[in-house]
Amino acid sequence: MSSAIDGSYTIPAPAVQGPYRIVFGDLPSGYEPSHVATGTANGTTVQFINSIAEAVNVNLGILKPCDYCQDNPDLATTVLVGEPFTGYENTQALITFNHGSVSSPAQEFIPGTTGYTNHFQFPAPMDTLSVVATHAQVGNLYGIAWHRKTSTLFTAAHGRANNMTNGGIGPSGLGAIYMSRNGTTSLFTTVPNVGTFGNADGNKVGLVGLGDLLVAEDDQTLYTINVFAHELVAIPIDGTTPTAGALQSVALPIPADCSAANIHGLALAQNNGKLYVGLTCDGIGAADLIGYVYEYDGTTFTQKINLPFTYPRPNANANYYGYADYTDYQANNLGFVDWATYPDLWSTTTTGTSPNQVYTGAAINAKTQPWVADIEFDNGDMLIGVRNRLGDARLYSFWVTGGDVLRACADSARNPTTWTMENNGSCGGNSFAVPAIDPYIGRSLAVGFDSPTYGIGGQAYYWGNIGYESKPSNGELAQIPGYSVVYGTGTDIQSHNNQFGVMALSHVTGAIAGGGHIQGSFDQAGPPWSDNGIAKGNGLGDIVALCDPAPIEIGNRVWNDLDGDGEQDAGEAGINGLTVTLETPDGITTTTTSGNGNYYFNVDPYTTYTITVATPDGYSLTAANTVALDAANLSSNDAISDTID
Numbered sequence: 001m002s003s004a005i006d007g008s009y010t011i012p013a014p015a016v017q018g019p020y021r022i023v024f025g026d027l028p029s030g031y032e033p034s035h036v037a038t039g040t041a042n043g044t045t046v047q048f049i050n051s052i053a054e055a056v057n058v059n060l061g062i063l064k065p066c067d068y069c070q071d072n073p074d075l076a077t078t079v080l081v082g083e084p085f086t087g088y089e090n091t092q093a094l095i096t097f098n099h100g101s102v103s104s105p106a107q108e109f110i111p112g113t114t115g116y117t118n119h120f121q122f123p124a125p126m127d128t129l130s131v132v133a134t135h136a137q138v139g140n141l142y143g144i145a146w147h148r149k150t151s152t153l154f155t156a157a158h159g160r161a162n163n164m165t166n167g168g169i170g171p172s173g174l175g176a177i178y179m180s181r182n183g184t185t186s187l188f189t190t191v192p193n194v195g196t197f198g199n200a201d202g203n204k205v206g207l208v209g210l211g212d213l214l215v216a217e218d219d220q221t222l223y224t225i226n227v228f229a230h231e232l233v234a235i236p237i238d239g240t241t242p243t244a245g246a247l248q249s250v251a252l253p254i255p256a257d258c259s260a261a262n263i264h265g266l267a268l269a270q271n272n273g274k275l276y277v278g279l280t281c282d283g284i285g286a287a288d289l290i291g292y293v294y295e296y297d298g299t300t301f302t303q304k305i306n307l308p309f310t311y312p313r314p315n316a317n318a319n320y321y322g323y324a325d326y327t328d329y330q331a332n333n334l335g336f337v338d339w340a341t342y343p344d345l346w347s348t349t350t351t352g353t354s355p356n357q358v359y360t361g362a363a364i365n366a367k368t369q370p371w372v373a374d375i376e377f378d379n380g381d382m383l384i385g386v387r388n389r390l391g392d393a394r395l396y397s398f399w400v401t402g403g404d405v406l407r408a409c410a411d412s413a414r415n416p417t418t419w420t421m422e423n424n425g426s427c428g429g430n431s432f433a434v435p436a437i438d439p440y441i442g443r444s445l446a447v448g449f450d451s452p453t454y455g456i457g458g459q460a461y462y463w464g465n466i467g468y469e470s471k472p473s474n475g476e477l478a479q480i481p482g483y484s485v486v487y488g489t490g491t492d493i494q495s496h497n498n499q500f501g502v503m504a505l506s507h508v509t510g511a512i513a514g515g516g517h518i519q520g521s522f523d524q525a526g527p528p529w530s531d532n533g534i535a536k537g538n539g540l541g542d543i544v545a546l547c548d549p550a551p552i553e554i555g556n557r558v559w560n561d562l563d564g565d566g567e568q569d570a571g572e573a574g575i576n577g578l579t580v581t582l583e584t585p586d587g588i589t590t591t592t593t594s595g596n597g598n599y600y601f602n603v604d605p606y607t608t609y610t611i612t613v614a615t616p617d618g619y620s621l622t623a624a625n626t627v628a629l630d631a632a633n634l635s636s637n638d639a640i641s642d643t644i645d
Contacts, residue, residue, distance in 0.1 A: 002026075011055075018051045021570035024060045028414065030217070030273060034061035035553050036600060044556055046568055048596065066217035067481045068550035075099050075478055075502065076132070076153055077489055078141035078541030079519065082162045082395050083533025089136035094144075094155055094180060095518070096546065098128035099480065102487060102504050102516040129518065133185040138178050139170025142541040143213035143224060148549045149605050152181040152242050154188060154222055156210040158541060159197030160392040163533060167198040174209050177224065177235075179242060188222075189235060189244035195228035205393040206280075206371055212268040212542060214275075219549075225252070225265045225277065232265075232277060232296070240606045252277060253294055253301040262287040267385070269375035272415065276304070278372035278384070283309075291372040293382065293408075293419075304419055305382070305408055309370045311456045313402070313471075368402040369393075373475040374542065376486060378507055380413035381428065383486055387475025387538065391491075397537030401491045403473035405462045405505060425459030425510065432509050434463050462505045464512035467492040472503065478543040485513050489540035500539035555600035558593050558613055561622045574598065578616060584609045 003009040014020065024045045027033075033045055042061040049055055076096045081088050132153065142158030157176045162168040170176055172187045174197050179188040195208030211225030215237070222235040222244075230252045236245025252265045258281035267278025275296040283289030293305035374385030386404040391397055409428030410416030425431050454460060454471075465471050472490035479486050485504040493503040493515040504514040518540070532539070559574045561567075574597020582589045582601045585608065593599045593613075603609055615621060 013052055018049060018054075019570045020049050020055075021568070022047045022049065022058055027062055030064045030066075031062040032065065034063045035551060036556065036598070048568075048570060063550060064217070065550035069481045069545065069547035073099055073480060073548075074128075074546045075102075075487060075543055076144060076146070076546055077476070077502065077518075077543040078144055078155060078158075079500070080140050080158070080160055080392075080534060080539055080541060081135055081168060081532045082160060082164070082537075084164045085532060088532070090134050092131045092519075093135045093138050093141055094131070094133040094153065094185075096130050096132055097502075097516070097518075099487065099545070101128045102502050102514045132180050133178070135170075137170070137185050138176075139166065140168040140541075141170075141178070143177075143210055144542045144544050145213035145215045145222060146544050146546050147215050147219060147222075147237060147242060148547055149219045150181065150240060150242055151546075152179050153544075153546075154179055154213050154215070156213050156224060158392075159201060159209050160205060160538070161202030161395045161533075162199050163395065164199050167201065169197060177210070177213070177222070177244075181241075188242065189247070191224065191226055191233055191247065193229050194226055202393040202395070206264050206266070206282075206389050211266040212278075212374065214268040214270060217270050217273060223268055223275065225268060227265060230254075230260070230263065230265060232275070252279065253303070255279070255281065255290070255292055255303065255306075257281070257306075258287055258290065264371075266387075267293075267372050267375045269377065271377045271380075276375050276382075277301075278375050280370060280372045289370065291370060291384070291386065293372070293375060293384065305384070305421070307372075307384070307406070307421060312454055313368060370404070371475065373403075374477045376477045376479040378479055378486065380410035380416040382408040382410065382419050383477055383479065384408065385473070385475040385477040385488065387473075391474065391538030394537060395533045396535045401474050401536065401538055402471045403475035403490075403538075404460075404471060405465050405473050405475075405477065405486070405488060406456070407461045407507075421456055422461040423457035425455065425461055425463065427461050430508075434459060434510075438466070461510050463510045464505050465503075466512070467503075474538045474540055476540065476542045478545045480545045481547070484508050487543060487545075489538075489543050490515075491536050491539060498536070502540075502543065549605060552603050552605060553600050554603055554609075554611070556598055558597045558599070560619075564622055566622050566624075575616065575619075579614050581612045582609055583612070 001009060001011065034042055036042055036044055041057040041059045043059060045060060047058055049058065074096045076094065078094055079092045081091065138155060140158045140160055141155040143156035145154045147154065155178045157170055157172070157174050159174060160168060170178070172178070172190060175191040175194040177188045177191065178185055191210060194210060195204065197204055197208055206227065208228045211227050214223040216223065220237055222237055224233045225231070226233050226249065231249040232252055234248045238245055254260050254263055262282045262284055263279055264282060265277055265279050269276040277294050277296065279292040279294065281287050281290040281292070289309040291305070291307035291309060292303060294301045295304050369389040371387040371389040372384065373387035376383040384406040386406065388402045391401040391403070407422045407427045408419035409422070411418045425434070455463070465473050467490065472493045474489040474491065476489045477486050478488070484507050486507065487502055487504050489500070490503050491500055492498065493501050499517050499520050501515055501517045503512055506513045557568065557574055558578055559568055559572050562572050563569065574593065576594050576597060578593045580591050580593060580599045582603070584603070589601060591599050591601065
């Protein structure tokens with residue numbers, strides 16, 4: 001028989017008396033039995049009961065190791081620089097921090113104040129923040145991935161607008177992928193043919209270099225996108241200290257409604273063993289401005305999402321420094337402004353590229369250029385992060401980033417095949433009312449660039465993607481498995497002004513659930529120009545959760561094999577009170593069989609170990625391999641080589 005969609009099952013009462021043996025088989029692909037923890041109702045794939053009366057809580061928990069995450073994990077992100085201020089080489093390029101530092105509220109707005117220095121009392125950076133690598137070591141980074149089995153962070157070089165002699169690129173060039181492990185950062189590998197990037201190449205953003213990084217669900221491959229060559233690159237990961245295997249690449253698809261000259265890849269994800277890539281058609285010339293997500297099964301790319309960037313958008317507008325109260329912002333012309341196509345960066349007379357230019361007047365209506373930058377999954381649903389390309393392509397961006405966070409709901413949580421984009425704040429039957437007043441700053445959400453109606457079909461699903469001014473998202477996302485929020489990088493999140501940080505958006509309500517400050521984006525002591533050349537642009541790269549490997553449990557039973565067939569039969573009792581020894585290179589651990597002969601050990605990956613059991617007086621060991629291990633005999637005896645019996 002098979003279990004129902006919710007995992008429940010009912011077996012008709014057998015005509016014969018117990019004891020009974022219950023076997024769980026045909027686990028879904030990629031799943032394995034979960035831990036048999038003390039005090040839980042979870043058992044193993046083979047369980048025994050003596051009578052029908054005991055047939056309660058005969059349960060089996062299963063998991064996909066790639067979906068595991070420990071309690072209270074850290075997050076990691078990259079910090080960008082555009083201007084070579086004094087000492088920048090020793091500043092943070094790669095950081096980690098605890099997800100709990102993204103709290104609510106992050107900072108209260110102080111209404112009624114005027115003047116730049118009085119807008120906010122800046123909080124200190126997150127108290128859990130740790131620097132992993134500096135700009136001298138790696139330069140600017142964008143892509144980031146976590147190899148959980150070896151606790152290694154992989155990061156990729158990134159070209160953004162800059163005034164730096166090295167173009168902001170690290171010592172190993174634009175194709176460099178770095179690895180950080182055990183306090184040391186070094187070059188992992190270099191992807192060839194990625195184009196070039198210098199200190200006057202802001203217009204090349206999104207056209208050269210590397211895109212997202214992704215460690216495969218099985219931890220055996222690192223993927224990236226060669227943006228310049230329009231290729232998906234696979235790099236085998238070998239050994240306990242990761243080393244790169246030979247690079248392999250495959251051409252990314254070119255959608256039928258876009259041309260090869262107009263399509264640009266960046267985002268990567270994996271779900272249920274399949275890869276997903278995010279592409280953007282740039283809208284230049286006859287091309288349309290469209291985002292895509294393709295599924296790749298190792299042979300064929302299949303389009304799953306076609307997202308025209310025609311829905312209304314608020315201005316990404318910083319206005320000028322004299323304004324403190326949001327009614328002043330709303331009094332300006334902040335009407336609906338759609339996404340902008342890629343070709344032209346604004347002139348210096350419009351936006352200012354010099355740190356000596358100070359705003360003196362009315363708001364600048366700054367459009368945003370969409371860039372499908374990240375993909376995450378939440379219970380089968382697809383989360384799509386859209387980055388504003390201009391946040392990387394301009395220095396001294398005096399308007400907030402203006403990225404987006406979108407949701408596409410799946411037809412199945414476990415084995416999704418199709419996804420439907422959110423519409424008017426609804427997705428998969430889930431929708432919610434937006435409050436009339438912003439809960440953090442206390443201003444109306446009915447007008448101005450904080451209106452929740454700036455979304456596909458009307459209201460945005462993640463309407464909480466609002467900040468001090470307009471949409472703060474940098475377009476980068478991290479989903480901790482099982483969490484009801486998604487974490488994303490942003491500029492001026494919640495009620496912070498002039499800062500880069502991380503926000504949490506609720507899947508349940510669409511609201512912002514917390515924020516965390518990483519660093520200020522402006523020189524707080526002086527005029528409105530940026531210390532790091534970024535100002536209110538994209539100051540952070542991608543973000544990733546640092547989840548541990550799923551614990552490995554071995555065991556599980558010593559029993560009285562009455563018929564000597566090497567198979568755990570109903571009525572063959574377990575033997576309690578026996579000492580079981582686990583020997584590893586690090587030492588010896590012992591436990592005692594109990595609860596019907598059961599024993600369990602937790603072990604580390606990449607570890608050689610031996611298990612021995614003291615044979616009790618009067619017993620002999622059943623011959624090894626008496627029953628072959630196959631799908632029908634997962635409970636056989638193998639005293640020599642079967643360490644997961």
